[in-house]
Amino acid sequence: DGGITQSPKYLFRKEGQNVTLSCEQNLNHDAMYWYRQDPGQGLRLIYYSQIVNDFQKGDIAEGYSVSREKKESFPLTVTSAQKNPTAFYLCASSASPGNEQFFGPGTRLTVL
């Protein structure tokens, strides 16, 4: 089946630790995105990548980092610099920038 997978589904982290969230797609999409969702709020864009080996900051990039070494993969690292990392993280992809985005099932990160 074609789609987007995110792992793990639930993730717990101690304060001060970096953690990496996985996002993989087999849709052959060029563009990939990371969003953060907090209760009662819409999604906010963290980082996006329009093509392999290129990415740009979104609206709330501070405390996060990404890489795009392969077309199908766009991992997100939540660093210890992110002051309030507990949230639901969603990865998305689109065939090209501007087309509709398809979303993964999400990773819920909790900082203990």
Added chain:
Amino acid sequence: AQSVTQLDSHVSVSEGTPVLLRCNYSSSYSPSLFWYVQHPNKGLQLLLKYTSAATLVKGINGFEAEFKKSETSFHLTKPSAHMSDAAEYFCVVKAAYNQGGKLIFGQGTELSVKP
């Protein structure tokens, strides 16, 4: 700049009655608009999209939306609610062409369906 406003944070309907979820948009050019649905602890699923073709857009699961430029609205409707429609709904506008396909999300409307 593009933006969307969802006028209701929560809507409650009875099963079998019509659904109306309201969305107003702001855009400096002809917008691309979307409605997404999110069930609890799940990713988002595209319901429908408007990209300057027909103003009445039909989506999945019996939903449709009408683009009204004069009212800057893109309300989502369904003639008869089903229990499985209970979820969070997001109205979304695509940002300007030079922003990498960025989507701008409304705050969401939670739809409850009573038996």
